[in-house]
Amino acid sequence: MSQATRHTNPEAILQVLQDWTEAQWLRALDLSFARFLLSLEPQAPALLPLAAALLARLEGEGHTCLQLDLFLHEPDRFLSGAPELITEMRHILAAWSQPQQWIDILSTCRVVEHIDHTHPKLQGDDSETPLVLDQGRLYLRRYWRDAQCIARTLTERVSRRASIPVPAETLKPLLAQLFPADTSGSPENLPWQKIACALAMRGRFTIITGGPGTGKTYTAARLIALLMAQHNSDSLRIVLAAPTGKAAVRINESLHNAIAQLPPLGQQDLAAAFARIGPARTLHNLLGARPGTRRFRHDRQHPLDLDVLIVDEASMIHQEMMAALLRALPDHAQLILLGDQDQLASVEAGAVLADLCNHTGSYDSATCTWLEATCNCFLETATRSSNPLSSGVVRLQRSHRFNVGIGALADAVQQGQTSLAIQTLHQEAVLEWYEAPEVAQILQLADSHSGYRPLWENIRRAGSKNIEEHALWVQQILEQYGAFRLLCALRQGPWGVTGINQAIEDHLQETGLLKTQGLWYAGRPALITRNDPQLGLSNGDIGIALPDPQGKLRVYFPGNDPLPRAILPSRLKYSESAWAMTVHKSQGSEFQHTALILPAQDSAVIRRELLYTAITRAREKFSLFATAAGLEQAITRRTLRMSGLLSALQNSAN
Ligand SMILES: Nc1ncnc2c1ncn2[C@@H]1O[C@H](COP(=O)(O)OP(=O)(O)OP(=O)(O)O)[C@@H](O)[C@H]1O
Numbered sequence: 326m327s328q329a330t331r332h333t334n335p336e337a338i339l340q341v342l343q344d345w346t347e348a349q350w351l352r353a354l355d356l357s358f359a360r361f362l363l364s365l366e367p368q369a370p371a372l373l374p375l376a377a378a379l380l381a382r383l384e385g386e387g388h389t390c391l392q393l394d395l396f397l398h399e400p401d402r403f404l405s406g407a408p409e410l411i412t413e414m415r416h417i418l419a420a421w422s423q424p425q426q427w428i429d430i431l432s433t434c435r436v437v438e439h440i441d442h443t444h445p446k447l448q449g450d451d452s453e454t455p456l457v458l459d460q461g462r463l464y465l466r467r468y469w470r471d472a473q474c475i476a477r478t479l480t481e482r483v484s485r486r487a488s489i490p491v492p493a494e495t496l497k498p499l500l501a502q503l504f505p506a507d508t509s510g511s512p513e514n515l516p517w518q519k520i521a522c523a524l525a526m527r528g529r530f531t532i533i534t535g536g537p538g539t540g541k542t543y544t545a546a547r548l549i550a551l552l553m554a555q556h557n558s559d560s561l562r563i564v565l566a567a568p569t570g571k572a573a574v575r576i577n578e579s580l581h582n583a584i585a586q587l588p589p590l591g592q593q594d595l596a597a598a599f600a601r602i603g604p605a606r607t608l609h610n611l612l613g614a615r616p617g618t619r620r621f622r623h624d625r626q627h628p629l630d631l632d633v634l635i636v637d638e639a640s641m642i643h644q645e646m647m648a649a650l651l652r653a654l655p656d657h658a659q660l661i662l663l664g665d666q667d668q669l670a671s672v673e674a675g676a677v678l679a680d681l682c683n684h685t686g687s688y689d690s691a692t693c694t695w696l697e698a699t700c701n702c703f704l705e706t707a708t709r710s711s712n713p714l715s716s717g718v719v720r721l722q723r724s725h726r727f728n729v730g731i732g733a734l735a736d737a738v739q740q741g742q743t744s745l746a747i748q749t750l751h752q753e754a755v756l757e758w759y760e761a762p763e764v765a766q767i768l769q770l771a772d773s774h775s776g777y778r779p780l781w782e783n784i785r786r787a788g789s790k791n792i793e794e795h796a797l798w799v800q801q802i803l804e805q806y807g808a809f810r811l812l813c814a815l816r817q818g819p820w821g822v823t824g825i826n827q828a829i830e831d832h833l834q835e836t837g838l839l840k841t842q843g844l845w846y847a848g849r850p851a852l853i854t855r856n857d858p859q860l861g862l863s864n865g866d867i868g869i870a871l872p873d874p875q876g877k878l879r880v881y882f883p884g885n886d887p888l889p890r891a892i893l894p895s896r897l898k899y900s901e902s903a904w905a906m907t908v909h910k911s912q913g914s915e916f917q918h919t920a921l922i923l924p925a926q927d928s929a930v931i932r933r934e935l936l937y938t939a940i941t942r943a944r945e946k947f948s949l950f951a952t953a954a955g956l957e958q959a960i961t962r963r964t965l966r967m968s969g970l971l972s973a974l975q976n977s978a979n
Contacts, residue, residue, distance in 0.1 A: 400414060525548050669912060738936050777829075853868075
């Protein structure tokens, strides 16, 4: 068959898709979706099955739409694979290389709805075609619907910004009391934490973004104190949440510590009031996930019972979850998102926090007047921002916790400055760079005092039979495990999680440090890989297998209770060893010492956001195993997730 025929015949395109699926470049799901659309519209043009399969595959890579101009300009930026497959894809796409061709052809399909913004009332929600074409972007319908929902709900929330009646004259002295050092109103040194509180106090939607240690939790603690001082703390329902169980545990701990350090505010017993809020929950749990479905118990008809919702680690919220959250949020409630927009985006599709923070940092005149009245800050009023949420977003700028060397490296990477990053790696004592990495060096580091050695020695000592002493020992082991972590960019291969875990277990066995035969051995850190509601465990939770006081092996998980939970290993169906873990899985955690392992061979998944996320997991020391070329590629390559959220926000605001 000639290439020309291949390009115009849907059956021939299906054959190409079949070949790509056999080569494992497409997923079976992608092919099935293309077939399904052709079954709905047998006379469809050849472009339809191709577009459907590529769109489905892109969704698997985290994109919420196929943005025609970006994708057709550089398809292999978004879909990587074996060179011959990429060449074939490029060759086939050459027949439809212009966005307008796609629009003209796909608009004729019955399974595609083309949104016409000049007649918005006639379009949209009522129609149920599987695909939607909107302003040069092709969507799976549910992603389009979710983007519209987020955009509509948030612009509506922001437009009611000033509708919470908080008198500036009562807020001002409270803010001054909570942020005593922040008296300066000079533009170079604005008190962003105080500004964040002032905005969140009267807004129904606020984002407090910033790198690690910039005081997001510090600010959230003060915001909670202000809310309690302004309203009746007994009846105000404040709820804390996070995308994962681990992140929920962490926000509990850090907020608890931050509240304990707060100065007294009026008559409030803050610690008691905070205790009434209750521990942070995962978003799944809060919304009432229905197992085996995409649905939640709470939605527009059954809204959540709360007045204020504070969600930490918001960079991990994917688009579908954000839409579900907004549907379930009562109209009157205040939503505050905390997170670092520069971190890796969510595993599932979308880059919600980064999209929502895009083009922000300017404030409208009403907001500037409010900040002047409450914070004594004089900000320049922006002429119209291209992001309607801009007045509700605050970026905290200064790190208060970070080790200076680690912070400098994170900044250089985040700004894409390779030579500065290399110079910093060479200069700073807390940074260690293995430029010609070998597995033996990784094992040596893991087996050192700043690695797992203290943990391994403590595990070998074995716990006491006395219950209290045993509990203390378990607690100590969990803390020691949390002090160091090996992070990998990849899952598979000798430099990936599986290879490094195996190398460590072999090392432990060979040196006799721990007996690692079998799946479960005393000392094995086990990462849960699937949610298990019955056991109350979430994907990403980590426990350590240790003998109980009777010598029987149990897996101990840290939790909100002071005592770790003990579960029999046989009950844990889905787990993997966690001496090394992926950078993705480490999100929401921090370790005193973090080591990142980049593979010798380049991989398209190694990008700036991954490097930044790994570096910012380290509190005191960061070790890097990477060649100079690997490091440079990682810094240069940026993640670009195709999404229509910003454009949907702009449409909603008009
Ligand atoms: N304005 C400030 N003055 C003094 N100390 C501060 C201030 N802001 C934050 N800190 C301190 O800096 C440290 C880091 O703050 P915090 O934990 O709130 O940062 P974060 O942005 O939530 O970090 P992460 O993203 O890692 O969770 C804490 O010890 C906190 O008490």
